[in-house]
Amino acid sequence: MALRDLSRQAWMWKILSFVLFFGAWEIAGQIPISLSFPTFVDTFVAFMRMTFDGSFLGAYAQTVQPLLIGVLISSFAGIACGVGMGLWRGFEWCTLVIFIILQAAPVAAIIPLITYLYGIGLTSKVIAVVIMSLPLIVLNSYKGIRHTHPSLLEMSRSFQGSRMQEIMKIILPAASPLIFAGLRLGVGAGFIGVVLAELLITPTGIGDLITYHRSVADYPEMFAAITSIIVLAAVTLTGLLKLEVFVRPENRAR
Amino acid sequence: MNQVAEKVSNSADDTIVSVDGIAKRYEGGVQALKGVNLDIPAGQLTTFLGPSGCGKTTLLKIIAGLLDPTEGEVRIRGQKVTGPGPDRSFVFQDFALMPWATVIRNVAFGLELSGASKEERYEKATKYIAEVGLKGFEDAYPHELSGGMRQRVGLARALAVNADIILMDEPFASVDEQTRRKFQDDLLDLLAIEKKTVIFVTHSIEEAVYVSDQIVLLSRRPGKVANIFTTDLDRSVSPDEVRRQKNYLDSVDEIWAILREYLQEDESAAARKVRG
Numbered sequence A: 001m002a003l004r005d006l007s008r009q010a011w012m013w014k015i016l017s018f019v020l021f022f023g024a025w026e027i028a029g030q031i032p033i034s035l036s037f038p039t040f041v042d043t044f045v046a047f048m049r050m051t052f053d054g055s056f057l058g059a060y061a062q063t064v065q066p067l068l069i070g071v072l073i074s075s076f077a078g079i080a081c082g083v084g085m086g087l088w089r090g091f092e093w094c095t096l097v098i099f100i101i102l103q104a105a106p107v108a109a110i111i112p113l114i115t116y117l118y119g120i121g122l123t124s125k126v127i128a129v130v131i132m133s134l135p136l137i138v139l140n141s142y143k144g145i146r147h148t149h150p151s152l153l154e155m156s157r158s159f160q161g162s163r164m165q166e167i168m169k170i171i172l173p174a175a176s177p178l179i180f181a182g183l184r185l186g187v188g189a190g191f192i193g194v195v196l197a198e199l200l201i202t203p204t205g206i207g208d209l210i211t212y213h214r215s216v217a218d219y220p221e222m223f224a225a226i227t228s229i230i231v232l233a234a235v236t237l238t239g240l241l242k243l244e245v246f247v248r249p250e251n252r253a254r
Numbered sequence B: 001m002n003q004v005a006e007k008v009s010n011s012a013d014d015t016i017v018s019v020d021g022i023a024k025r026y027e028g029g030v031q032a033l034k035g036v037n038l039d040i041p042a043g044q045l046t047t048f049l050g051p052s053g054c055g056k057t058t059l060l061k062i063i064a065g066l067l068d069p070t071e072g073e074v075r076i077r078g079q080k081v082t083g084p085g086p087d088r089s090f091v092f093q094d095f096a097l098m099p100w101a102t103v104i105r106n107v108a109f110g111l112e113l114s115g116a117s118k119e120e121r122y123e124k125a126t127k128y129i130a131e132v133g134l135k136g137f138e139d140a141y142p143h144e145l146s147g148g149m150r151q152r153v154g155l156a157r158a159l160a161v162n163a164d165i166i167l168m169d170e171p172f173a174s175v176d177e178q179t180r181r182k183f184q185d186d187l188l189d190l191l192a193i194e195k196k197t198v199i200f201v202t203h204s205i206e207e208a209v210y211v212s213d214q215i216v217l218l219s220r221r222p223g224k225v226a227n228i229f230t231t232d233l234d235r236s237v238s239p240d241e242v243r244r245q246k247n248y249l250d251s252v253d254e255i256w257a258i259l260r261e262y263l264q265e266d267e268s269a270a271a272r273k274v275r276g
C-alpha cells in the first residue's frame, strides 16, 4: 500500500518535471529567444500532424532499419568481443588498443569517409551506427568482466565450480550492470550515428526530415522531428532498463 | 612392536588435516609462511591466531586448496591436497555472496555447482537457512540483510554441501560485538549438532579462547607454529560464566603475553630502523 503510494508520488514528480520543462519551452518560444525557436505548442501541433500524415512513418521506415541492424550487430559482436577480451589475455592484447583508439577518435569526422568506401546506401548507415556504438559496448563489457569481485571467483572455485560455471554463473551476472551500461551508451550513440549518417551522407529518413524543414524554415516541424528521435531514444533506453531488472532482479527491490 | 603400530594408526585416525613442512612465497617475494607443521584433530574447532600479516589467511587457503604452497604438502585423511574438494568448504571474511541471487539460491549454490536438482538443493538449503536462524529470509537479497545475517548465509552455504571440514576466515570480523557474541554461541550450538571439523581464523584472543578446542599461535612473518594451546572449558554453563572460568582467563592472559612480546619486538625493530 505504502509502496503504491510511493510509486504514485514518483509518477507525479515525473509528470511535474515534464510540465515544468514544456512550460519553460513555451515561454522561451513566446519571447522568442531566437527566430528559429518555435513554441512548445506549435511544435506539438506539428508533431501531431506529422504523426498522422505519415511523414514520421515514412522517415522512420528508412531510419529504423539501419539503426536496428547496426545496434544488433554492435550488441552481439560488442558483448562477445568485450567478454572475450575480459576472459582471455591473448585476445585482450590484440584487440583492446583498437577499441580504445576508436573510442577516442572523433568519429563524426570519419563518417563522410565511409561514403567513399561504401557509397550512400544502407551499408554506410549501418557502418556509421556500428562505428559509434561498438567501442562503447566492447569497452564496458570488458570492464565489467574485469571487475568481477575476486572473492566470488574464489568462492566458486572452493565449491569446485568448473570454468564454464564460473563464467556463466559468476562472471557474466557480475558484469551485467556494466554490460547494460555499455548497451545504453551504445544504443544512444547508435542513434547519433544514424542521424549523423542521414545528415552527412545520405539525405534520407529522419535526418532528411530535419534538413528539409530547416531549409524551408519550418521550424516547428524541424523541432518536432528532432523531438521524435529523442523520444524514440528515451523509450528504447527505458526498455533496456526493464531488461536489466530481469537479469539482476535485486535491483527491483531497491 | 604391535603397540607402536597401533599408536601410529590411532593418531592417524584422530588427525583429519595434516600440514607438513608448508612454506609459501608470494610472487612479489613475500615469504608468508615457512616450515609450518601441524596436525588438526577431527571433530574439533581449531583456531589460527597471530599478528596481522603473519599468514593465517594464506595457511587457511592452502588447506582449502585455493592456493598452492611453495613447499610441503597438506594431507586430508592421508590424501594429498591438490585443489578444492568436497570434503572442505570455506566461509569468507567478506561473505562472498552473489548480490543478484536470493538467500536460498546463495545457500544452495555449492549444490547447484555440483549439479543437484533444484528440488533437492532448495530442500537442503531451506533446512540450513533455518538452522542458522534465517527462516523467513529465503527470498531476500543480500543487500537487504545486515552484516551478521549475511555471514549466516555464508555459513549456511558452507554447511549445505555437507563437507566434513569447515574453514572460516575471520567470519565475524565485520560484525558488531553483540552480534559477534551471539554468533559465536550459535556457532558452538550448531557444531554440537553438525559434528564438523572447523578451522577458524581470528584476530581476537577472547574469541579464539571462547570458541576453540585448540589454538594454534602463529609467529610473525614468515609465519610458523609458535605454540599450540588446548583450551579445556566447561561449556555446560552460561556464556558469561564460561568467560569467568579460570581456564578461560588464564588462556587469554597466556596468549596475550606471547602476542605482546611480538609487538614489543616489532616496536624495537622499528625503533632500530629509525635510529639506524
Ligand SMILES: Nc1ncnc2c1ncn2[C@@H]1O[C@H](COP(=O)(O)OP(=O)(O)OP(=O)(O)O)[C@@H](O)[C@H]1O
Pocket (backbone or CB within 6 Å): B026, B027, B028, B030, B031, B032, B051, B052, B053, B054, B055, B056, B057, B058, B059, B203, B221
Ligand atoms: N596475493 C598476494 N601477493 C603478495 N603478497 C601477499 C598476497 N597475499 C598476502 N600477501 C602477503 O603475505 C603475508 C601474509 O598474508 P595473509 O593474508 O595470509 O596474513 P593474515 O595473517 O591473514 O593477515 P591479517 O590478519 O591481516 O588477515 C602478508 O604480509 C601479505 O602482505
Ligand SMILES: [Mg+2]
Pocket (backbone or CB within 6 Å): B056, B057, B058
Ligand atoms: Mg587474513
